[in-house]
Amino acid sequence: MAAGRAPAGRRRVSRRALLGAGGLAALAGAGAGAGAATVAALGSGDEGPAPAVVPFHGPHQAGILTARQSHVRLAAFDLGARTDRGRAAALLRRWTSAAEHLARGEAVPPGLEPPGSRSVETGVLADSSPARLTLTFGLGPNFFDRTGLAAARPEALTPLPAFPEDQLDPARGDGDLLVQLGADDPFVTTHVLRVLQRLAHGEAKLRWTMTGFTAADGRRNLMGQVDGTNNPDPARALLDGPGVPTWLAGGSYVVIRRIRMLLDHWDGLPLPHREQALGRRASDGAPLTGGAERTPVDLAAVRPDGVPVIATNAHVRLAAPASNSGATMVRRSWSYHDGPRGDGTPDAGLLFLAWQPDPRTGFVPVQNRLSRGDALSRYLVHEASALFAVPGGVRPGEYVAQALLEG
Amino acid sequence: MAAGRAPAGRRRVSRRALLGAGGLAALAGAGAGAGAATVAALGSGDEGPAPAVVPFHGPHQAGILTARQSHVRLAAFDLGARTDRGRAAALLRRWTSAAEHLARGEAVPPGLEPPGSRSVETGVLADSSPARLTLTFGLGPNFFDRTGLAAARPEALTPLPAFPEDQLDPARGDGDLLVQLGADDPFVTTHVLRVLQRLAHGEAKLRWTMTGFTAADGRRNLMGQVDGTNNPDPARALLDGPGVPTWLAGGSYVVIRRIRMLLDHWDGLPLPHREQALGRRASDGAPLTGGAERTPVDLAAVRPDGVPVIATNAHVRLAAPASNSGATMVRRSWSYHDGPRGDGTPDAGLLFLAWQPDPRTGFVPVQNRLSRGDALSRYLVHEASALFAVPGGVRPGEYVAQALLEG
Numbered sequence: 001m002a003a004g005r006a007p008a009g010r011r012r013v014s015r016r017a018l019l020g021a022g023g024l025a026a027l028a029g030a031g032a033g034a035g036a037a038t039v040a041a042l043g044s045g046d047e048g049p050a051p052a053v054v055p056f057h058g059p060h061q062a063g064i065l066t067a068r069q070s071h072v073r074l075a076a077f078d079l080g081a082r083t084d085r086g087r088a089a090a091l092l093r094r095w096t097s098a099a100e101h102l103a104r105g106e107a108v109p110p111g112l113e114p115p116g117s118r119s120v121e122t123g124v125l126a127d128s129s130p131a132r133l134t135l136t137f138g139l140g141p142n143f144f145d146r147t148g149l150a151a152a153r154p155e156a157l158t159p160l161p162a163f164p165e166d167q168l169d170p171a172r173g174d175g176d177l178l179v180q181l182g183a184d185d186p187f188v189t190t191h192v193l194r195v196l197q198r199l200a201h202g203e204a205k206l207r208w209t210m211t212g213f214t215a216a217d218g219r220r221n222l223m224g225q226v227d228g229t230n231n232p233d234p235a236r237a238l239l240d241g242p243g244v245p246t247w248l249a250g251g252s253y254v255v256i257r258r259i260r261m262l263l264d265h266w267d268g269l270p271l272p273h274r275e276q277a278l279g280r281r282a283s284d285g286a287p288l289t290g291g292a293e294r295t296p297v298d299l300a301a302v303r304p305d306g307v308p309v310i311a312t313n314a315h316v317r318l319a320a321p322a323s324n325s326g327a328t329m330v331r332r333s334w335s336y337h338d339g340p341r342g343d344g345t346p347d348a349g350l351l352f353l354a355w356q357p358d359p360r361t362g363f364v365p366v367q368n369r370l371s372r373g374d375a376l377s378r379y380l381v382h383e384a385s386a387l388f389a390v391p392g393g394v395r396p397g398e399y400v401a402q403a404l405l406e407g
Numbered sequence: 408m409a410a411g412r413a414p415a416g417r418r419r420v421s422r423r424a425l426l427g428a429g430g431l432a433a434l435a436g437a438g439a440g441a442g443a444a445t446v447a448a449l450g451s452g453d454e455g456p457a458p459a460v461v462p463f464h465g466p467h468q469a470g471i472l473t474a475r476q477s478h479v480r481l482a483a484f485d486l487g488a489r490t491d492r493g494r495a496a497a498l499l500r501r502w503t504s505a506a507e508h509l510a511r512g513e514a515v516p517p518g519l520e521p522p523g524s525r526s527v528e529t530g531v532l533a534d535s536s537p538a539r540l541t542l543t544f545g546l547g548p549n550f551f552d553r554t555g556l557a558a559a560r561p562e563a564l565t566p567l568p569a570f571p572e573d574q575l576d577p578a579r580g581d582g583d584l585l586v587q588l589g590a591d592d593p594f595v596t597t598h599v600l601r602v603l604q605r606l607a608h609g610e611a612k613l614r615w616t617m618t619g620f621t622a623a624d625g626r627r628n629l630m631g632q633v634d635g636t637n638n639p640d641p642a643r644a645l646l647d648g649p650g651v652p653t654w655l656a657g658g659s660y661v662v663i664r665r666i667r668m669l670l671d672h673w674d675g676l677p678l679p680h681r682e683q684a685l686g687r688r689a690s691d692g693a694p695l696t697g698g699a700e701r702t703p704v705d706l707a708a709v710r711p712d713g714v715p716v717i718a719t720n721a722h723v724r725l726a727a728p729a730s731n732s733g734a735t736m737v738r739r740s741w742s743y744h745d746g747p748r749g750d751g752t753p754d755a756g757l758l759f760l761a762w763q764p765d766p767r768t769g770f771v772p773v774q775n776r777l778s779r780g781d782a783l784s785r786y787l788v789h790e791a792s793a794l795f796a797v798p799g800g801v802r803p804g805e806y807v808a809q810a811l812l813e814g
Contacts, residue, residue, distance in 0.1 A: 071593075122674050122681075123689050124631040127624050186478075186593075187622035190629070190744040194670065194753065209746040215594035217534050222598070224531040263601065267529050274529075282530050337597045338745070339616040346601065 052129040056103040058393045059250045061400070063136030064332075064355055065234045069182035072212045072334045073189040074256065074351065075196075076140070076175025076386060077204035085147040089405040091203045095137065095179075096399035098199055102192050105130035113199060120198040124191045131185035133192065137400045138178030138254060138388030146176060152404060154245065156253060156358045157389045163371040163382070172258060172384035175207045180254075180353075186213070208384070210258060212334025212351040219285075222335050222348055223261055223379070225278055226285025229293055237330040237355035239392075247404035250392030252355045255329075255363040258336075258384035261349040266379045277375040279314035287316065299323075315376040318369045329354040329362045349380070359387060459536040463510040466657045467800045468807070470543035471739075471762055472641045476589035479619040479741045480596040481663065481758065482603075483547070483582025483793060484611035492554040496812040498610045502544065502586075503806035505606055509599050512537035519606060527605040531598045538592035540599065544807045545585030545661060545795030553583060559811060561652065563660060563765045564796045570778040572789070579665060579791035582614045587661075587760075593620070615791070617665060619741025619758040626692075629742050629755055630668055630786070632685055633692025636700050644737040644762035646799075654811035657799030659762045662736075662770040665743075665791035668756040673786045684782040686723035694723065706730075722783040725776045736761040736769045756787070766794060 054062045079088060098108050098120075105128070108121045144153035159174070179196055181189040197206055221227045237252045266274065275282055279297065289298035289309050297316050301309040310317050321327060332355060337348035356362035370377055391401040461469045486495060505515050505527075512535070515528045551560035566581070586603055588596040604613055628634045644659045673681065682689055686704065696705035696716050704723050708716040717724050728734060739762060744755035763769035777784055798808040 118675050118677075120674075122631045124627060124629060125622075126631070126690065127626045127633075128622050129624075131623055185623040186620040186744075187627075187629075187742065190620075190742070190755070194674075198674070206747050206751065211744075211746065213593040213597075215532075215535050216538055216592040217536075219534045220531060220594075222531060224529045224533070226534075267527075267601075267605070268525050270525075283533065335594065335597070337618075339618065340613050344613065348597070 052131055053104055054130075054132050054134050056100050056135065056394070057396055060238060060393045061134075061136045061251070061390060062103070063134035063180050063182050064237060064252055064330075064390070066132070066134050066182065068214060068218065068332055068334075069132050069134070070184045070214050070216065070218075071182070071186040071189055072210075072351065073179075073181045073193045074210045074212070075179045075181070075193055076207040076209075077177040077179070077200055078207045079143070079146045079176045079204050080202065083146070083203045085149065085405060087203055088143070088147045089399070089402070091200055092137070092401055092405065093399040094199045095135075095196055096394060098195060099135040099137075100396075102195065103130060103133050103135060105133075108195055114201050114203070117198065117201055120195050125188060128185060128188055131183040131188050133181070133183040133188050135192065135196075136178075136180040136182075136390060138180070138390040139401060139404075140174055140176045140178065140386065140388050142174070143176045147405070149404065152245070152407070154248065154389060156360055157387065158360075160255065160359065160385060160387050161364065163367050165371050165377065166382050166385070168385050169383055172208045172210075173386050175386060175388075177204060178254070178256075178386070178388040178390075186211075210256075210336060210351050210384075211338070212336045214334055221261075221333075221350055222263060222337065223266055223274075224282055225280070226293060227333070228331060229280075229285055231331055232328055234330045234332070234355065236328050237357060239357050245404070245407075247391050247401050247407065248389060252357065252390045253359050253362075254388050254390055255352075255354045255356070255359055256384075256386045256388075257350075257352040257354075257382050259350045259352050260347065260381040260383050262379045262381065263346050263348060276311050276314060277379070279310045279316035288314075311375060313373050313375040315370070315374050318374045319366060324366050324369065325361070327356075327362050327366050329356050329366065331355075355390075459538055460511055461537075461539050461541050463507050463542065463801070464803055465800045467645060468541075468543045468658070468797060469510070470541035470587050470589050471644060471659055471737075471797070473539070473541050473589065475621060475625060475739055475741075476539050476541070477591045477621050477623065477625075478589070478593040478596055479617075479758065480586075480588045480593075480600045481617040481619070482586045482588070482600055483614040483616075484584040484586070484607055485614045486550070486553045486583045486611050487609065490553070490610045492556065492812060494610055495550070495554045496806075496809070498607060499544070499808055499812065500806040501606045502542075502603055503801060505602060506542040506544075507803075509602065510537060510540050510542060512540075515602055521606065521608050521610070524605065524608055527602050532595060535592060535595055538590040538595050540588070540590040540595050542599065542603075543585075543587040543589075543797060545587070545797040546808060546811075547581055547583050547585065547793065547795050549581070550583045554812070556811065559652070559814065561655065561796060563767055564794065565767075567662065567766065567792060567794050568771065570774050570789070572778050572784065573792070574788050574790060575792050576790055579615045579617075580793050582793060582795075584611060585661070585663075585793070585795040585797075593618075617663075617743060617758050617791075618745070619743045621741055628668075628740075628757055629670060629744065630673055630681075631689060632687070633700060634740070635738060636687075636692055638738055639735055641737045641739075641762065643735050644764060646764050652811070652814075654798050654808050654814065655796060659764065659797045660766050660769075661795050661797055662759075662761045662763070662766055663791075663793045663795075664757075664759040664761075664789050666757045666759050667754065667788040667790050669786045669788065670753050670755060683718050683721060684786070686717045686721035695721075718782060720780050720782040722777070722781050725781045726773060731773050731776065732768070734763075734769050734773050736763050736773065738762075762797075 101108050110119045113120050141157050141159050144150050183189045219226050239251050285293040287297040289301045332353050334351045341347045354363050508515050517526045520527050548564050551557050590596045626633050646658050692700040694704040696708045739760045741758045743758050748754045761770050
């Protein structure tokens with residue numbers, strides 16, 4: 001994340017504060033248009049806290065360009081054996097309706113639940129602000145086969161190739177549907193996932209979940225590295241222009257990798273060794289070729305003895321766009337720590353999310369290089385992997401991927 | 408938590424903000440006395456954010472009376488086979504020194520690590536505020552046997568009896584040493600646990616960890632209940648007076664129960680059923696006998712047909728001090744959600760922490776009543792249990808439990 005931005009926690013606004021600031025309409029059942037207007041008004045002051053409501057509607061799904069929240073829950077669902085195109089559409093319609101309410105901090109109204117189910121609303125979030133909740137939905141490669149839409153599956157949505165050194169757990173990867181829930185309050189993401197799961201009853205089953213967080217100021221990962229420097233403009237991850245199917249216009253592709261860090265090993269390395277593996281200074285993230293965090297890395301610099309200052313296998317060298325024909329990946333990642341593993345080492349690392357217009361020219365070539373000799377990779381284990389197409393944004397009255405399912 | 412208190416997130420102060428506000432001394436290596444003074448100065452304004460530094464030193468350990476933070480990591484350690492009284496003392500001395508630095512937001516200085524180990528400091532928190540970090544240490548019943556101090560083990564520190572319906576996993580309960588890490592930033596608690604674990608290398612092994620969070624406004628649990636109403640003054644949990652050993656003066660006992668909620672079952676119940684099980688209104692936590700959240704429950708009220716308004720098996724009736732000879736328990740609990748279990752149901756519930764001057768007259772009689780017919784208990788599974796004595800506070804130059812280990 002950018003240096004100097006406010007810690008995520010300071011963005012929080014209580015429901016009470018929001019009401020006091022005139023946000024009643026945004027929380028108490030107003031239509032989507034009114035909600036958005038209120039948010040704009042609340043967000044107009046540069047000095048005040050950022051608004052707690054991120055509009056669900058728009059040209060892109062929220063959660064791609066949105067400034068990263070402090071907490072995330074990722075979940076993948078698999079469609080049931082009897083779920084066809086019509087029933088998948090009904091599920092996405094239910095999820096969309098619920099998302100509209102939840103993002104505004106409203107209760108999910110009765111009637112949304114699957115036929116024969118009880119109301120999904122138990123008031124758990126009655127006192128909670130939505131805390132910048134975003135709900136982002138994606139479609140896995142298999143979604144298209146399962147719904148009779150194989151012909152509509154984009155070429156770019158081909159399952160990722162195997163990479164050297166991958167140690168993937170299939171049970172924690174892939175999936176027919178993705179839900180990315182970001183918020184500045186883990187209580188919100190936790191309960192919202194539960195609501196979506198209940199709305200999927202009979203149609204889709206939870207396949208895996210992952211839980212992540214950032215440091216309050218969002219700068220470092222659990223290896224202690226300043227992370228996210230030189231991230232491209234997030235808008236470069238979005239799809240547009242001729243050849244992009246209607247349902248995907250304004251959308252993106254996201255690659256998710258659960259990357260465990262071998263922290264016991266890493267933390268025992270001398271500082272210069274850790275800095276060489278990355279190619280940046282641990283203290284402030286500046287390149288080893290000098291300057292400050294945002295100074296461009298000088299990949300050509302050599303020491304007097306002719307040895308490159310940035311090692312030939314340094315992460316910044318192998319991951320640099322210059323080394324990868326300008327491959328674009330917008331990283332929007334979270335740390336995770338799920339306690340000790342069976343062998344006592346930490347089950348901790350990075351939920352790496354890379355957003356891009358085409359994984360075949362983005363993640364795939366970069367990871368092919370990194371997995372063949374990147375110095376940092378020795379201390380990382382890619383444990384789970386998934387790829388999803390993320391449909392474009394939703395207008396009021398529409399539902400996610402409607403143009404695909406009714407096309 | 409009390410109604411109307413500020414959401415935990417709003418208490419956060421960035422390291423940068425703290426430095427700007429003149430808090431440099433508190434962060435940059437000043438002595439403990441200076442640090443505490445700075446905190447007092449920073450905290451003097453009613454309108455400003457609460458200070459990010461909770462003093463480690465004082466008559467009680469921090470993390471008992473401290474307003475609950477938004478995140479917690481609990482961990483238990485077991486002493487190694489060769490760890491005797493002297494080595495246990497050395498470990499507590501290392502942990503205490505590290506805690507003094509970490510609570511002030513300082514790097515852990517070199518030299519604290521166990522002999523032969525590398526520095527534990529890798530700069531992970533270099534940009535982070537301590538975010539009200541508290542480090543609270545406790546001793547399990549077995550600690551005393553393992554260190555040749557069996558004669559000094561208080562009567563009250565007897566392992567808890569088995570309760571009906573317990574489904575305890577021994578691997579996730581008990582332990583020789585407790586560490587409770589609270590902060591308003593999960594990145595801080597995560598890394599601090601790692602530092603303590605590395606400082607324990609060769610002496611104590613991680614036995615279990617648990618991770619919890621609150622809603623930003625801290626009021627509800629994952630069942631949707633307003634929680635913590637009628638919590639006694641936390642100071643009532645503290646030990647004092649004649650008969651209390653020196654090392655325990657100003658200390659307390661803490662019972663930890665990992666209580667899984669059968670949310671799939673619970674959420675499907677009709678609202679009146681859920682309210683009867685608790686004895687309070689779901690919407691605002693008011694007793695079913697009327698009034699507001701803090702109105703005393705009228706346990707004697709009957710309906711015209713003679714049926715008690717608060718059911719005979721309602722949780723508020725069976726848990727009420729009036730039903731338990733005035734038993735004192737100060738609850739300071741967190742929600743947890745570790746994803747789906749193998750059977751697809753949520754691995755979610757409450758990390759219930761009860762602080763008390765004597766578990767034999769506090770938790771034990773109350774839980775005996777609750778586990779024999781409490782209506783809420785049908786939807787709860789007690790999965791792990793632990794009891795620790797929490798020594799009194801530490802003065803500069805001392806270490807936790809010094810009076811016990813050198814007594």
